[in-house]
Amino acid sequence: MHHGPSKEELEWLEKSDYLLLELAYQKAIDAGKNHFEVHVSGFEGSPKALDHIRQFALSKGLSYENNGMYFIFHKN
Numbered sequence: 250m251h252h253g254p255s256k257e258e259l260e261w262l263e264k265s266d267y268l269l270l271e272l273a274y275q276k277a278i279d280a281g282k283n284h285f286e287v288h289v290s291g292f293e294g295s296p297k298a299l300d301h302i303r304q305f306a307l308s309k310g311l312s313y314e315n316n317g318m319y320f321i322f323h324k325n
Contacts (some may be wrong), residue, residue, distance in 0.1 A: 260298070266292060266301040274309060274322070286319040 252260065262288035269291045292298035304321055306313050313322045 254294070254296075262295040263297065263301065266298055267305060268293050270302065274305075274311075277322075281293040284322060287323045288319055289315065289317075292320075318319045 265307075269287060273285045273287045277283075292302070295301070302313065305311075306322060309322075310325055311322045312321055312325055
């Protein structure tokens with residue numbers, strides 16, 4: 250019996266993590282903001298979400314925090 254997400258599901262989750270972050274980032278840039286937030290529910294079910302968030306923040310030169318409901322990103 251198979252438990253947990255399949256390889257395809259994991260790849261999809263990984264892509265959607267980055268997509269979610271990229272879309273929020275682009276919206277903030279377009280609006281001239283130096284911060285943006287992404288609701289934690291957007292990452293539910295993704296076992297590597299925290300790694301993806303950390304990698305994304307590093308790649309964009311952002312700092313971030315989690316207030317329990319949102320990941321809040323700041324341009325440094």
